[in-house]
Amino acid sequence: MKPVFIALLLACSSAQAAMGPFDVYEQALRNDPVFLGAIKERDAGLENRTIGRAGLLPRLSYNYNKGRNNSQANLPDGRGGHYHDDRNYNSFGSTFTLQQPLFDYEAYANYRKGVAQALFADETFRDKSQALLVRVLTYYTQALFAQDQIEIARAKKKAFEQQFQxxxxxxxxxxxxxTDILEAESRYELATAEEIQALDEQDASLRELGALLGVHSVDIADLAPLNQDFAAFTLTPANYDSWHELAITNNPTLASQRQAVEVARYEVERNRAGHLPRVTAYASSRQQESDSSNTYNQRYDTNTIGIEVSVPLYAGGGVSASTRQAARSMEQAEYELEGKTRETLIELRRQFSACLSGVSKLRAYQKALASAEALVVSTKQSILGGERVNLDALNAEQQLYSTRRDLAQARYDYLMAWTKLHYYAGSLRDTDLAKVDEAFGPAQR
Structure with missing residues (x-):
């Protein structure tokens, strides 16, 4: 009985342990269908390197045939006439052929295209891996912020209800x-509506988290809240130019787009190869017996080695048209790279500025919260002294709760800006999420 009790106790303790963002991320790595699909997409894309290389390597083939032949030969009889010779015989052929391209520009272009496709798949996977970190923290902070709004709305309801009474x-x-009664009642109903909206937003965020983890939903009590003493991180590097260079070099979206340009470039070369000759070395070993009426009852063993040259002369203009089409696609890929670069750098600058201004906003809201708390106390004392009216108390309470909400929002916004800055720079790692994870502690609700 005692071991069973201990096992149940341990199970309950583990079930009550709050998950931080890093815990959610580790589970998402095993359960998120988007990420698991990205793994398979990358694995499939990496095979393009091997597929492209195959065109440059030797090709060995074997061909065998065996048949039963019924034929009638019309042969001269030596006296100026002919006679018929019915022949019923077996025939067979066996051939080994080895081919090695010596000059095949299309095969070479296909190989380089396959390398670019493999690199494209690898960079795309790196982007989706980092995007998973962002998604985890986005849904996590949205759920916690909704919980903060719920608690603030309930505190407002309690305060306004007391004021109403x-x-x-x-x-x-x-x-x-x-008028004082109606004002308090109105504020109470608005707080009720805010609570309902926050509950809906929290439910959606928890379901998003559940989808990452492969469960129906997550309980808010399972998530570790943000520490109340959280301030900010040290931003390294501290200047934007370094982040700019980092993004140009490391951003996986831009890297994959550059590989897309390379894929398009070698597609142009592959089509252009339709105008070029091909040179192939080959060797064959062939065994034949009665494979035609001319070799009836004859067997040949033939070994051949040589070089084959194939020169395209005219293909109806299709090669030129395909080359032009591929060239236009390459230009499109280049414009898309330029557009994606501008978009990425705009977002990078936005997140960098948000990190810098976020530190100042956090300090300002913390001071504003202290002032709002003091204002509530002061206003209540002034009402007792006849210097203020009840509406002033309601406004002071409203300002206090709004400041609490804005401070919570500023904290989550700062965390997301810091994370997205690393994401757009292409330097977001699980170690960065582990650092963010330290800002969250055990639930104290």
Whole structure:
């Protein structure tokens, strides 16, 4: 009985352990269908290198045939006439052929295209791997921010309900006004609507997290909240130019787009090869017996080695048209690379600026929160002294809760900006998420 109890206790303890973003990421690596599909996409793409190389390597083939022949030969009889000779015989042929391209520009272009396709697949996978880190933290922080909004909305409801009851009591005693009652009631209903909206947003975020983990949904109690003393990270490097160079060099989206240009370039070369000759060395070993009426009852063993030259002369203009078409596709890929580069650098600058301004915003909101808390206390004391009215108390409470919400939003925004800055720079690693993970602690709700 005792071992069973201990096992249940351990199971309950592990079930109650809060997950940080890194824990979610580790589970997503095993369960997210988008990421698992990206692995297969990469594996399939890497085979293009081997497929392209095959065109440059020797090709060995074997051909065998055996048949039963019924034929009638019309032969001269030596006296100026002919006679018929019915022949029923077996025939067979056996051939080994070895071919080695000596000059085949199309095969070479296919090989280089396959290398570029393999690199494209690898860079695309690197992009999706980093994107998984961003998705995990996005859904995680959205769920936590929704929880903060829920708690703030419930605190507002409680405060406004108390204010409503107080105003109603004062009105019954002839000391308050009906306007004060309606104002408190209105604020309460608005807080209720905010709570409902936050609950819906949280449910959607938790389901998104569940989809990453392969479960129906995740309980908010399973997620570690952001530490209240979280401030900011040290931004390294500190200047934008270094991030700019890092993005140009390492961003996986740009790297994959550059490989797409290379794929298009060698597709042009492959089509252009339709105008060039091919030179192939070959060797064959052939055995034949009665393979035709001319070799009836004869057997030949033939070994051949030689060179074959094939020169294309005219293909109806199809080669030139295909080359022009491939050239236009390459130009399209180059423009797409330029567009993606501009888009990436714009986002990089946005996230860099958000990291810099985020530090100042966090300090400002922390000071504003302290001031808002002091304002609530001061306003309540002024009401007792007859210097303020109940509406002032409601406004002070509203300002306090709005500041709390804005501070929470600023913290999550900063974390996302820091993460996305590394993502657009192409330097986002699981170690970076582990650093972000340290900003979250055990649930204290």
């Amino acid at each position: 107080q105003n109603q009591h004062l009105f019954q005693q002839g000391e308050g006004t009906r």
